[in-house]
Amino acid sequence: MLQVSQLVDEFDFKVQAGQNGLNKEITDYSLKRPSAELVGFLTYLTPARIQVYGRTELGLIQQLDESVRRKHLAQVMVAEIPCVIITRGLPIPSEFIEIADERNIPLLTTHRSTTQLFYLLIRYLTNHLAPSMLVHGVLVDVYGVGVLITGESGIGKSETALELIKSGHLLVADDAVEVRRVDEESIRGTAPSNIRHLLELRGIGIVDVTLLFGAGAVRDEKDIHLIVHLEEWQQGKMYDRLGIDPPQTREILGRAIPEITIPVRPGRNLASIIEVAVIQNRLRAKSNLLQGSALGFLFK
Numbered sequence: 001m002l003q004v005s006q007l008v009d010e011f012d013f014k015v016q017a018g019q020n021g022l023n024k025e026i027t028d029y030s031l032k033r034p035s036a037e038l039v040g041f042l043t044y045l046t047p048a049r050i051q052v053y054g055r056t057e058l059g060l061i062q063q064l065d066e067s068v069r070r071k072h073l074a075q076v077m078v079a080e081i082p083c084v085i086i087t088r089g090l091p092i093p094s095e096f097i098e099i100a101d102e103r104n105i106p107l108l109t110t111h112r113s114t115t116q117l118f119y120l121l122i123r124y125l126t127n128h129l130a131p132s133m134l135v136h137g138v139l140v141d142v143y144g145v146g147v148l149i150t151g152e153s154g155i156g157k158s159e160t161a162l163e164l165i166k167s168g169h170l171l172v173a174d175d176a177v178e179v180r181r182v183d184e185e186s187i188r189g190t191a192p193s194n195i196r197h198l199l200e201l202r203g204i205g206i207v208d209v210t211l212l213f214g215a216g217a218v219r220d221e222k223d224i225h226l227i228v229h230l231e232e233w234q235q236g237k238m239y240d241r242l243g244i245d246p247p248q249t250r251e252i253l254g255r256a257i258p259e260i261t262i263p264v265r266p267g268r269n270l271a272s273i274i275e276v277a278v279i280q281n282r283l284r285a286k287s288n289l290l291q292g293s294a295l296g297f298l299f300k
Contacts, residue, residue, distance in 0.1 A: 001025055002025065002026045002125070002128050002129060003022070003024065003026065004021065004024045004026060004082055004083045004106050007121075007124075008108065011110065011120070011121070013085065013109065013110055014108065014109045014110070015106060016092060016097060016107045016108065017100035017101045017105075017106075018083070018084075018103070018104055018105045018106040018107050020104045021083070021106045024083065024106065025082070026082045026125065026129070027048055027082075027129070028046075028125075029122060029128075029129045029130075030046075030049050030122070031051075031118055031121060032045075032049040032050065032052065033052050033056070033057060033114070034057060035056055035057055035060060037076045038057060038061060038064075038072055039060065040072065040075070042076075045076065045078070047080035047081050048080065048082070049081075049082075050081075050082050051076070051077075051081055051084045051085070052085050052117060053085070053086050053090075054088065054090075054113075054114035055087075055088065055090065055114075058090055058091075058093075061093055062093070069093070070095045070098075070099070073095050073096065073099055074099055077099050077103060077105055078103070081105055082106075083105060083107070083108055084096075084105055084107050084108065085108045086107070086109045087109075087112060087113060087114045088110075088112070088114070090109075126182050127180060127188070130182045131180065131254075132178060132180040132181075132253075133253060134176055134178060135148065135176070135177045135179050135189075135252070136153075136175070136176060137149055138157045138158060138160070138161045138173065138174050138175070138177070139173040139177045139189045139222060139224065140161050140165075140169055140172060141169060141172060141222050142164060142169045142275060142278045143275070143278050143279065143282075145226055145278045145281070145282065146226070147278060148189065148224050148226070148227045148257075149161065149229075149230065150227060151230035151231060152231070152232075154202070155231070155232070156230060156264060157230060158175070158199055160230070160270040160271055160274065162201065164271045164274065165199075165209060165217050166213075167275070170216075170217060170218055170222075171197070171209050171217060172190065172191060172218070172219055172221065172222045173189060173190060173191030173192075173195075173196075174191070174198060174199045175195065176192055178191065179224070181253040185255075187224045187252055187253060188222070189224050190220060190222075196220070197209050197218045224252070224257055225257070226257070226258050226260070226278060226281050227259040228262060229250075229260070230262055230264050231261060231263060232263070232264055232265075233264060233265040234263070237263075247260075248261070260281075262277070
């Protein structure tokens with residue numbers, strides 16, 4: 001759940017009115033600039049969205065006669081609106097403050113431009129309101145590819161991540177990965193705040209990767225491009241030895257992500273194998289892209 005008060009803290013907004021509504025819940029990551037609504041076109045008001053007023057919107061308000069200004073603002077500022085944000089620190093008409101207090105609509109101001117605010121807010125809201133789930137595993141950035149390592153507890157996921165970090169790759173999350181579907185194509189993973197940048201190694205305990213390897217050994221989030229599943233070597237089970245088996249996928253939040261299974265047995269360098277798997281996956285994706293381009297050219 002995301003509340004208006006969290007936005008105020010995150011972006012250092014100034015609360016000018018409607019303080020009683022700071023606990024309102026935000027449910028829509030889209031923003032609304034109500035230019036048409038201010039002149040009476042209310043069909044697409046979308047009250048669940050945050051309203052943003054820049055120079056254009058405030059200019060429209062100023063052009064309205066005083067006799068109709070409050071009426072038009074009252075039609076637009078319905079109680080269901082989570083909050084209203086005024087950009088560039090622009091002066092606020094007195095009617096704005098009165099209606100915001102009457103209807104408990106937080107009225108916020110910022111020094112940022114409207115364009116800058118849209119970029120920052122939409123990115124923030126998309127991340128926080130996207131469908132999410134918690135996955136048991138380790139997320140690392142290997143050659144710029146987000147690799148989610150899964151497997152039973154004790155199989156060696158964290159130890160493998162440590163070897164990858166020592167080789168120059170980056171840790172995103174260990175043990176628990178918060179996964180969000182931020183758009184139709186992207187599944188993004190991050191670590192819960194209480195275990196961020198920490199790695200659990202059996203026999204040693206919990207270590208802070210930033211203290212051991214520096215701040216350049218971690219990153220806060222990464223899109224997941226490949227899943228590597230570790231499992232105990234099973235005698236008699238057929239594993240892909242030629243690389244000709246059709247690629248497997250695992251669905252996370254409705255998105256199919258390529259997955260490979262690596263059998264674990266003594267003497268296998270899992271970190272090196274994962275590095276090769278990442279390179280192989282990138283080559284396969286590039287090959288598929290080139291084939292698709294060639295087919296498109298032939299049938300153009």
